[in-house]
Amino acid sequence: MTDDLDFLRFIDNIKKKTAIDLSLYKEAQMKRRLTTLRLKHGYTTFETYYEALVQQPAMLEEFLDRMTINVSEFWRNPQRWDILRQQFLPDMISVSSSKLKIWSAACSTGEEPYTLAMILDDLGALHKTTLLATDLDQGVLKKAQQGYYLDRSVRDVPASFLKKYFLEEEGVYSVKPELKRVVDFRQQNLLYDAFDSEFDLIVCRNVMIYFTEEAKHDLYHKFAKALKKGGILFVGSTEQIFTPSQYGFETADTFFYRKC
Secondary structure (H helix, E strand, O other): OEEEEEEHHHHHHHHHHHHOOOOHHHHHHHHHHHHHHHHHOOOOHHHHHHHHHOHHHHHHHHHHHHOOOOOOOOOHHHHHHHHHHHHHHHHHHHHHOOOEEEEOOOOOOHHHHHHHHHHHHHHOOOHEEEEEEEOOHHHHHHHHOOEEEEEHHHHHHHHHHHHEEEEEEEOEEEEOOOHOOOOEEEEEEOOOOOOEEEEEEEEOOOHHEEOOOOHHHHHHHHHHHEEEEEEEEEEEEOOOOOOHHOEEEEEOOOOOEEEE
């Protein structure tokens, strides 16, 4: 069996077993990451590696964790969060007669939705907000719900927020319970699962760069449908949408897109 056929069969088998379609991720990056993992366990082909995944649940969990991209931190790219905090959220709060509906998609270990919760609380709007946070990886969702973080994750948190919303012990920062209670963490496959609708704000940052152009195209359409008219999509610093009008968006600011 050729290397290409070996990998293609692996992709097909994984899709059947987990409903995760690796073909929608950029192949070179994904294949390199998984080849490293396969060789670490001593398997010379993806066929034998897949057989091991089926037989060993712990190895399958490791595979799923490695396949998803779990790099996050609070206030990542602080200037963009300042724009959200100073411009977009106050506008949403002022015009909304009902609860704000916000979604942190591909939330990883929780830094992003907790950043949102802190900002909303500071603006006096957390009590009238529903805050959904989703990720494919159950392991990172468990970590998010626990809410424990090391120094490097909180380095961009403003000092006043760090003092107000975290408890610190021996270099470990834990999110206070009142924040953890308001974030609804759920497992979700962005590429396959249906989305809820009528969101005021969707935050999806630094994950779409790993998808193929076709997968990104489909996601932007799904996000547009999930937003209410005038709602905002907030993306990562490497995920600029060059022709937002094709998805029914207009550029509201750098990396912010408003549904027309």
